[in-house]
Amino acid sequence: MTAPAIRTVPTQPVEGQKPGTSGLRKKTRVFMQPGYLENFTQALFDAIGGVQGRTLVVGGDGRFFNDRAIQIILRMAAANGVARAIVGQGGILSTPAASHLIRLRGTDGGIILSASHNPGGEDEDFGMKFNGPNGGPAPESVTDAIFARTTELAEYRTLDTPDLDLSARGETALGGMTVEIVDPVADYAALMERLFDFAAIRDLFASGFSMRFDAMHAVTGPYAREILENRLGAPAGTVLNGTPSPDFGGGHPDPNPVWARPLVDLMMGEGAPDFAAASDGDGDRNMILGRGVYVTPSDSLAVLAANATCAPAYTGGLAGIARSMPTSRAADRVADRLGIGMYETPTGWKFFGNLLDAGRVTICGEESAGTGSDHVREKDGLWAVLLWLNILAARRLSVAEVMARHWAEFGRNYYSRHDYEAVAADRANALMDRLRSMTEFLPGQSFAGLTVEAADDFAYADPVDGSTSARQGIRVMFDDGSRVVFRLSGTGTEGATLRVYLERFAADRHDLPADQALAPVIAAAEALALIRDHTGRAAPDVTT
Numbered sequence: 001m002t003a004p005a006i007r008t009v010p011t012q013p014v015e016g017q018k019p020g021t022s023g024l025r026k027k028t029r030v031f032m033q034p035g036y037l038e039n040f041t042q043a044l045f046d047a048i049g050g051v052q053g054r055t056l057v058v059g060g061d062g063r064f065f066n067d068r069a070i071q072i073i074l075r076m077a078a079a080n081g082v083a084r085a086i087v088g089q090g091g092i093l094s095t096p097a098a099s100h101l102i103r104l105r106g107t108d109g110g111i112i113l114s115a116s117h118n119p120g121g122e123d124e125d126f127g128m129k130f131n132g133p134n135g136g137p138a139p140e141s142v143t144d145a146i147f148a149r150t151t152e153l154a155e156y157r158t159l160d161t162p163d164l165d166l167s168a169r170g171e172t173a174l175g176g177m178t179v180e181i182v183d184p185v186a187d188y189a190a191l192m193e194r195l196f197d198f199a200a201i202r203d204l205f206a207s208g209f210s211m212r213f214d215a216m217h218a219v220t221g222p223y224a225r226e227i228l229e230n231r232l233g234a235p236a237g238t239v240l241n242g243t244p245s246p247d248f249g250g251g252h253p254d255p256n257p258v259w260a261r262p263l264v265d266l267m268m269g270e271g272a273p274d275f276a277a278a279s280d281g282d283g284d285r286n287m288i289l290g291r292g293v294y295v296t297p298s299d300s301l302a303v304l305a306a307n308a309t310c311a312p313a314y315t316g317g318l319a320g321i322a323r324s325m326p327t328s329r330a331a332d333r334v335a336d337r338l339g340i341g342m343y344e345t346p347t348g349w350k351f352f353g354n355l356l357d358a359g360r361v362t363i364c365g366e367e368s369a370g371t372g373s374d375h376v377r378e379k380d381g382l383w384a385v386l387l388w389l390n391i392l393a394a395r396r397l398s399v400a401e402v403m404a405r406h407w408a409e410f411g412r413n414y415y416s417r418h419d420y421e422a423v424a425a426d427r428a429n430a431l432m433d434r435l436r437s438m439t440e441f442l443p444g445q446s447f448a449g450l451t452v453e454a455a456d457d458f459a460y461a462d463p464v465d466g467s468t469s470a471r472q473g474i475r476v477m478f479d480d481g482s483r484v485v486f487r488l489s490g491t492g493t494e495g496a497t498l499r500v501y502l503e504r505f506a507a508d509r510h511d512l513p514a515d516q517a518l519a520p521v522i523a524a525a526e527a528l529a530l531i532r533d534h535t536g537r538a539a540p541d542v543t544t
């Protein structure tokens with residue numbers, strides 16, 4: 001059989017292919033434009049020094065266009081000399097499973113197709129990102145190089161071959177490249193079984209402990225069924241919305257109190273199960289609920305860090321903890337108590353990679369519903385759920401009791417994030433520019449009764465490689481220990497999303513509704529940033 005000829009296709013740079021917080025995210029129709037995905041893929045291959053002879057993992061969250069995009073990428077990978085592509089069966093891999101596979105198989109990295117928690121469909125969102133050999137999202141130096149290459153690209157390489165059948169496991173050839181189609185769940189489930197005390201969690205379920213896991217019609221359905229129902233013995237029906245669909249059942253696969261409302265209502269109502277959780281489109285985010293209680297992602301990070309030694313993987317203790325800057329400082333109190341390092345990074349999981357690789361931290365987390373550890377280099381929704389289960393199995397307390405005891409020991413960092421979505425970019429930029437120009441004059445000034453102690457535009461110097469990242473969000477610290485942070489999202493696909501992160505520490509009095517406890521900080525944020533004037537909105541679109 002003769003090898004298919006490599007076709008070199010002339011192309012022109014496409015504007016706007018700059019990766020954001022987590023890869024390139026655009027409307028699906030933008031990605032579907034002829035040459036759009038091809039250009040970005042070729043730019044990626046070129047920017048990492050070519051892919052001749054390399055091994056790459058390829059998979060995605062199954063959203064609309066996932067299947068076609070994978071075929072395009074595989075043909076281009078073969079034409080560019082990739083030796084082996086490891087592909088999830090049906091083109092499916094959750095983000096943490098892809099990260100694990102990259103590491104497990106010692107590959108040169110991987111391509112993950114997902115727009116995460118953003119809705120899927122022809123009129124919704126699509127995304128693509130590159131993860132390096134450590135399994136983590138490419139650092140800014142690499143994404144900058146990819147972007148630079150997109151601005152000068154003149155051609156891409158592909159093959160003229162029919163689509164591959166990705167539905168059956170095994171090996172097949174595409175040009176000179178071997179395509180290995182693997183079970184997307186098996187290796188990941190085996191990793192989870194090594195990290196956690198599955199016997200203890202099985203006992204917990206056997207004792208009548210009840211749980212619901214909402215996969216939100218997204219990628220974690222098959223993972224959750226295998227791990228929770230098959231391996232841990234949770235009753236059938238524990239996993240809700242467990243069959244992935246290309247448009248996520250028409251929903252918004254973002255595990256937060258707004259988009260996972262039915263699950264929250266279930267947990268706040270009569271007869272709620274003991275525990276509930278949800279994950280997002282690509283399986284890296286999580287939401288944790290107990291009967292009558294919603295655990296904020298920031299609190300979840302703190303609780304997981306404080307109790308990690310309940311799980312076999314972490315019995316030796318933690319090397320350190322990292323959190324993104326806007327995440328509440330609840331975890332800092334735990335690090336302080338444990339006498340371990342605490343690192344504050346910009347938003348974006350990629351910033352944790354160096355700290356994890358250098359062994360400085362074991363657990364990382366973000367306010368945006370992400371927690372993870374050094375077992376992979378992505379945040380990991382099911383990992384967080386299993387660590388919670390392991391803790392509940394070891395301590396035999398309810399979620400509400402775990403939280404109450406945690407706050408009694410460490411105090412409570414009340415926390416909330418207000419999002420103003422699809423704001424006209426010039427208005428959102430005007431708000432940020434105004435704040436930036438004000439920061440140096442803020443200390444000493446009072447807003448709605450709170451006096452500013454310090455303010456800055458967060459800048460980060462990576463302690464491992466010395467790289468720097470500036471303009472990562474305006475932090476305003478008040479003299480009562482409260483804090484507000486303003487930044488623009490780097491993952492939206494429409495206009496700008498303004499995120500306002502609100503935090504207030506209470507050494508005692510831990511039982512207030514968060515919006516009540518945060519009312520003074522919310523008022524100060526408005527007085528300071530004139531959010532209503534700039535956005536034209538009377539209230540945030542989403543509060544988490």
Ligand code: G16
Pocket residue numbers: 021022115116117284285324347348349350366368370488489490491492499
């Ligand atoms: C991505 C990043 C996270 C980040 C989140 C929100 O998550 O991996 O590190 O916290 O976006 O970012 P932003 O505030 O810029 O929108 P995911 O789950 O969307 O991949």
